[in-house]
Amino acid sequence: MPPLPVREDLLPLLDGGALGHLATISPTGQPQLNPVWFLWENDHLLISVKPETVKYRNLRANPRVAMSILDPADNYRYLEVRGEVVDFTLFTDLTFVNRLARKYTGADFRSGVAGEERYRITIRVDTWTGQ
Numbered sequence: 001m002p003p004l005p006v007r008e009d010l011l012p013l014l015d016g017g018a019l020g021h022l023a024t025i026s027p028t029g030q031p032q033l034n035p036v037w038f039l040w041e042n043d044h045l046l047i048s049v050k051p052e053t054v055k056y057r058n059l060r061a062n063p064r065v066a067m068s069i070l071d072p073a074d075n076y077r078y079l080e081v082r083g084e085v086v087d088f089t090l091f092t093d094l095t096f097v098n099r100l101a102r103k104y105t106g107a108d109f110r111s112g113v114a115g116e117e118r119y120r121i122t123i124r125v126d127t128w129t130g131q
Contacts (some may be wrong), residue, residue, distance in 0.1 A: 017104055048118050048123050076131070094113075
């Protein structure tokens, strides 16, 4: 059964400029938390990950995640989603990271070059909570 849609009053947290805090689980069961840029598209979260990172290795070993997004204007307003990675798409150009960078900086990505391997990670949202 698909999850209930995220409440309309919380959708601006997914479309705005707040960072997500992505929790992954290491192979030893330890949680790891990283701030990430993300996009909300077709009821899925999209992030970019380099294959040499701990975050990537954690996601390959255990695709379950949680992510919180705190409203920068009101630290009592938040959204937390839980779900699972459903797709790892390899890309070597900057098209996807440019989309992320434009959301967060208003400009193309300046910390990478074409040819670097990155994965677009697609996360299915199974549950959410927020206030």
